[in-house]
Amino acid sequence: MALKLFNTLSRSIQEFAPLASPNVGMYCCGPTVYDFAHIGNWRTFVFGDLVRRTLELKGYAVTHVMNITDVEDKIIKRVRENKTSLREFTGKYEAAFLEDLKTLNCLLPHHTPHATEHIADIISLIEKLIARGIAYKAADGSVYFSIEKYRGCGCTYGQLLKLNFDEMKAGERVKSDEYAKESVADFALWKARVPEDGDVFWPSPWGEGRPGWHIECSAMSTKILGPSFDLHLGGEDLIFPHHEDEIAQSEGATGKPFVKYWLHGAHLLVEGKKMSKSLGNFFTLRDLLAKGFTGREIRYSLLTAHYRETFNFTLDGLHGARTALARIDECLGKLRDIAGRAALPRVQADQQVGPTGLVQNFSAALDDDLNISAAWGTVFEWVRETNHRLAENSLSAAEATAALTAWNKIDSVLGVGATIGFEIPAEMNLLLEARQAARKAKDFKRADAIRDELKAKGWAIEDTAKGQRLKRI
Numbered sequence: 001m002a003l004k005l006f007n008t009l010s011r012s013i014q015e016f017a018p019l020a021s022p023n024v025g026m027y028c029c030g031p032t033v034y035d036f037a038h039i040g041n042w043r044t045f046v047f048g049d050l051v052r053r054t055l056e057l058k059g060y061a062v063t064h065v066m067n068i069t070d071v072e073d074k075i076i077k078r079v080r081e082n083k084t085s086l087r088e089f090t091g092k093y094e095a096a097f098l099e100d101l102k103t104l105n106c107l108l109p110h111h112t113p114h115a116t117e118h119i120a121d122i123i124s125l126i127e128k129l130i131a132r133g134i135a136y137k138a139a140d141g142s143v144y145f146s147i148e149k150y151r152g153c154g155c156t157y158g159q160l161l162k163l164n165f166d167e168m169k170a171g172e173r174v175k176s177d178e179y180a181k182e183s184v185a186d187f188a189l190w191k192a193r194v195p196e197d198g199d200v201f202w203p204s205p206w207g208e209g210r211p212g213w214h215i216e217c218s219a220m221s222t223k224i225l226g227p228s229f230d231l232h233l234g235g236e237d238l239i240f241p242h243h244e245d246e247i248a249q250s251e252g253a254t255g256k257p258f259v260k261y262w263l264h265g266a267h268l269l270v271e272g273k274k275m276s277k278s279l280g281n282f283f284t285l286r287d288l289l290a291k292g293f294t295g296r297e298i299r300y301s302l303l304t305a306h307y308r309e310t311f312n313f314t315l316d317g318l319h320g321a322r323t324a325l326a327r328i329d330e331c332l333g334k335l336r337d338i339a340g341r342a343a344l345p346r347v348q349a350d351q352q353v354g355p356t357g358l359v360q361n362f363s364a365a366l367d368d369d370l371n372i373s374a375a376w377g378t379v380f381e382w383v384r385e386t387n388h389r390l391a392e393n394s395l396s397a398a399e400a401t402a403a404l405t406a407w408n409k410i411d412s413v414l415g416v417g418a419t420i421g422f423e424i425p426a427e428m429n430l431l432l433e434a435r436q437a438a439r440k441a442k443d444f445k446r447a448d449a450i451r452d453e454l455k456a457k458g459w460a461i462e463d464t465a466k467g468q469r470l471k472r473i
């Protein structure tokens, strides 16, 4: 069966056929490093990771690019407010982002280009657009993309989203990176330096200034993946104007189709409501780790809903993830005991392994526009059957090994395997150390309070020959 995906460009489910199979060029819009990424952002990045891992399971050679947006409107505002430098400010949040990516066991993209390191490419792309008559310098010193000229060349503006051009006011311009589709207008490619930019500016043929956010992604994606590539991913909030503008800039400059398949992940609600700081349902990954959940549990939870469905993220759901993972771990643990903990043989991508059709059924579920619920369905059906065989003691060591090999193959996509299964968050280990210190100082009241805090966060203290250790309750 072939992989089918919903392409926002055609608004339909299409068979995936890359431009130069087995190679796949995939670009995911990365983080704007001005704060810690929240759980809604993480849904999109985990979705990108699922797409890449699924393609790799199917034998494609993926080149995964994810940009780091390290200069745009919001960043400059924060740099000004914090009285710091651009590099110092963005460096801090980029490091946190990459750490969080690891916590969620997302594969590191092959390329993570920074906008500030591609200013020359951005300028040369704008020069191409000016040479083709599609971009112009306005009286304010900034360079804008002309939607009228672009459409005049026979190009379509509004490929991902239907736009009503009758409502457009000719000659209107928008300088800010974010705007609604009701205010569609010529957008800024290069923003002339203004006092609020502080020392964030670069020289250009049009004077000092900085790039607009949209042109950054066009320049970096085409630089690394070429003028046309296979997959472009992002959250659905990026469809307009960001992705629409990316298409216009890239196709306007190269005259070639930019991206073959556009994939968009749906929004996330938290406890049934739109996430907001005032409602107290705004979570960064770090907030959830501090509550005692692990990256593995959070990843599992984010992977339970289909990417095109609005997902209601809840703390109850995370507890459910813990239970579900414990079921898988218990089953895997027993299989390992039977298999004798021998090293597992590596398997080829197309090799048929394990219990009847497990890998094939799992893979077929993902072929159906990444039907993750059906994919989990095959996993839990397998766990149920395996537990049954374990209960009747009818599994041989060879069968247990084959089952574990099949699981490893599946887990190359799910990424929730036992390798990250017993991670203990750093915060919990710090609490354990604090408790040991309290006991040493004979402050038993404090030691007990810390024990209760650990318990509330789902961790029990276990005495072992090597001293005290934390254990999941």
Ligand SMILES: [Zn+2]
Binding pocket: 028, 029, 030, 217, 242
């Ligand atoms: Zn982008």
